[in-house]
Amino acid sequence: MRLLYIATLALLFYGCKDQKAYTSSTDPLTLEWSEILAQASGTEVSFMMWQGSPDLNKYINEYIKPSLKQEYGIDLKIVGGQGSEIVQLLMGEKQANASDSQVDMVWINGETFFQLKSIDGLWGPFLDKLPNSKLIDLSNKFISVDFQQPINGMEAPWSITQFALVHDSIDTPNPPTTLAELASYVEQNPGYFTISNDFSGMTLLKSFLAELSGSPNGLDGTFDEAKYSDLSQKLWSWINQNKKYFWKKGETFPTENTKLNQMYANGEIKISYGFGEGGIDDKIAQGLIPKSTKAYPWRNGTIKNSNYLGIVSNSSNKIGAMVVINYLLSPDAQFRKADVSGVNANNVLSYDLLTSEDKAKYDQLPKRLYGPTIEELKDHAIQEPDSRYMIKLYEDFRKYVIEK
Amino acid sequence: MPKTRKVILLLYVVMIMFPFFYLFLLSLSAEWKFPDLSPNYFGLKNWEQIFSSQSGLGVSFITSLFISFFVALTTTSLGFYVSRYISYHPRRHTMSMLAYFPYVIAPVVFGACMIYFFLKMGLFGTLYGVILAQSFVAFPYALIFFTSFWGEKIQNYEQLVATLGGNVLQGFMKVTLPLAKGMLMICFFQTFLISWFEYGLTSVIGVGKVETLTIKVFLFIKESNFYFGALSCCLLILPPLVLIYFNKRYVFNKIL
């Protein structure tokens, strides 16, 4: 009984150990980088990110976290969340006048960036302060513009990626590249295609919308309600006409990207898709999908975009967040992330701006054996349209397709 | 006739034991794809990961234990104490009914509506916030649970103690408490389970920062990592199994 009592007290103290982050009233932007590094040491940084990719989680947990602890003395805590969850969390905190946020940095892009800016949820501009930001080529419109919004240093690019479709070259030698081809494909092979109700499914729909607009640049510019209305109605009627040939007769749709990957690996679906130019090398390396798998672009083009890291406006450890983000932008961390059997994500650093030593390291990285490189898909790249298209697609997909 | 009885009972036993065996098997496997009936890998490598920092399973297990233990201890004791007052109150019927509401409401919906208040209290996304939130569900249960204990019989005992010259404290320690021992254990067990099994409320108030074992299971399901999912399920089932084994006679209770 006494032992129990002591154990309880001990655990109570363990719980109270909630490290308090570094707080200061000095604007971090006025400090020297060396001072920033010094002050960040010994603090805790909370990073809210999408945890749906096992490889990325492994990269963060097994490489980034220990390196940060060892080299910078920073404790990185991961919190799961993405998109609207981040926006709602920060808005809820603002509403309740919370003095400091639960998270310090966030993994975002597009519509999340848009919404966070509108509620003043991001701190910055901070990008220029990070030493490694000089290695990024900001003249690249796919990096410096996020869903038609210039980033203006308010978020730091983390990876650049292009969306592609995936098929088995032996089983499905002539995969569809247009809506017409897709319609006849599903009619002849019912049950092997579906649209996932998450960001990758919506990105596929954007490719479809662009095709319906008649050109790869059809969705450029600010959000056009009339254009959206017109194109989306055509899209929903195409889908509703053909969905009886989809997986589960189009009566339900998967909600996770990983489920889609799994179904492809199982043979439950035969056409898959995703960012990372299809993301097939890592899965082939892990023995999940056959070596005959290939990735390809939609004829009218697929979305190419970057994803970013932002710092929360009422974070109490902006300094720590800056150090973490700078580290994630470093050549070592970026190259590690490009591991074709692991995360397999492109780095955002410009080759020309690297030191000759890093150039050599980059050249020696194992190249993809199966999937196309982002260079190879260049001619089929579409700019991300205004984020309101994405928001409306989510809503209307549910309204006009799922609930029909 | 006896033969069909045996078969049915056997079927019953198999159906009960199957999930346990299957999950245990799955936790020891890797690379087990359709249509194989047995995994390509079978061994301890998943379990070895428990103690490594990468999977975070060891930490989650201890966090969950701490939270559930704390919730069970406080809600059982407070519930026991407060239920006495309620049971002797003239309005006890209304009060008991009111106590049902927080217990009957889906915890996840309850939690979602309370986020604002937790933010204001600075408890949002913290360990103690989760403990408090779970207590809001477990305390009413304890209240309801103990109302069947306090009654005429106990009142008579208390009066007896007073007549014999004992004070309130003595009466409590030497008479009431021993009589309640069995029920206290059951309530502890039940409230422990309420907290231990809770996912929705924990994920809403803890934002994923407070990583209990149930949160981990969901994470693995999201990642389609079924082997670790099975592993965390095994860890999740372990304490309840142990508690059932030791307290079998105490485990089951009717809240009638």
Next chain:
Amino acid sequence: MKILESMLSKNNQNHISLGLFFVLAILPVAAAFSYAVLYSFGVVGIANEGFTLRFWKDVLSKGEFIQSFGYSAAISAVSMVISIGLALYLTVIFHKDFKNRILSFIAYLPLSLPGVVAAFFGVQVLSKSGFFSRISYNLGWTKDLSGFPDLINDQFALGIIFTFVSIVSPFFLLLFLSIFENEKIDELRKLANSLGANRRQSIWKVEIPILLHKSKKLISLYFIFLMGAYEIPLILGREAPQMLSVLIVRDLKQYDLTLISEGYVIAVIYSIVIGLLTYLIFSRQK
């Protein structure tokens, strides 16, 4: 000692107890409910602009909410009927066998399985690439993955019902067994027999009614619990229709911040209905 005595005086204790009761049992629900009501009328909330009936009108006119309500109630009812049926069957026919130490221990085992684990297990065995599908494939019953029928994420909520039943029936089995003992149903059965009733009559007219009557309150409570279940339908359900808690949480987390109030409208309606049902259960008791 005197100070302790006065501290523990009846009056003080009553005040403390009342205070605790209020703070821990009444206040949280009241606060949460008020917040939800205010949010549903647009008075508080992100992206809300003030009192409006718009959200209430929208939700009540859209079919989705009513559909979800009916769906949840139906699933819950079917699961309860099957669970209670199974539990009754096992109790009435096999109650003697359950006195055996080993069997009775096994009967307790399912209590250690939470909803999450049951749902996970459900996915593992019932999905198209799951255990049963593999057995069927290896036995030659299905040619490939897609040949296996949809048992989870399907329109009849088979997976959800299966999992609900596997969690709820063990509990009722134990409950019925304990009532059986306490009400000495065995004796009643012998009595009925001696009065000329045969086995069937005894079961249907004596034993089952008593078992059901004694557990009425718990049956109603479990019906309410299942209706508000979250984890299991989250994993095993479909996109539409969705069970109530899944729908509410989804609405509360949606992209369009101006529509979050709709989630609170549903939450308020759900709470009121649950409250009424609970009140009904209680008022019958007297």
